[in-house]
Amino acid sequence: MMIDPKTFRKSLENESLDTIIKERDKLIREIRRFEKNKIPQEDYTMDPSPEVIYLCNQEYLAELCYLINEKRRKLDKF
Structure with a gap:
């Protein structure tokens, strides 16, 4: 089960900018992994897909x- 994007954001609102940037970079790596077809075939049987x-x-x-x-x-801001 995936969480709502607004809930995901809310879970990180009190984190530091560095922590949020690290999370962004992690998401980008996962997105690229999918786009480059680097997901193992057995993962396609899981839920969510x-x-x-x-x-x-x-x-x-x-x-x-x-x-x-x-x-x-x-x-x-000053």
């Missing part, structure tokens, strides 16, 4: 990008 995980990871990535922008704006 790699396709669903891929789509959710893209939505999570979008939320993290918004969160990173918000955190950076707060850090840049």
Whole structure:
């Protein structure tokens, strides 16, 4: 079961910018792994499927990008 993208974002809102960036990088690696067909064949029998995980990871990535922008704006304030 995958969580809602807003819930995913909310779970990271109180983390440091560095932690959020590391999570973003991890998502990007997983997205690329799927796009390069590096997912083991046996994973296609699991639930949720790699396709669903891929789509959710893209939505999570979008939320993290918004969160990173918000955190950076707060850090840049005087």
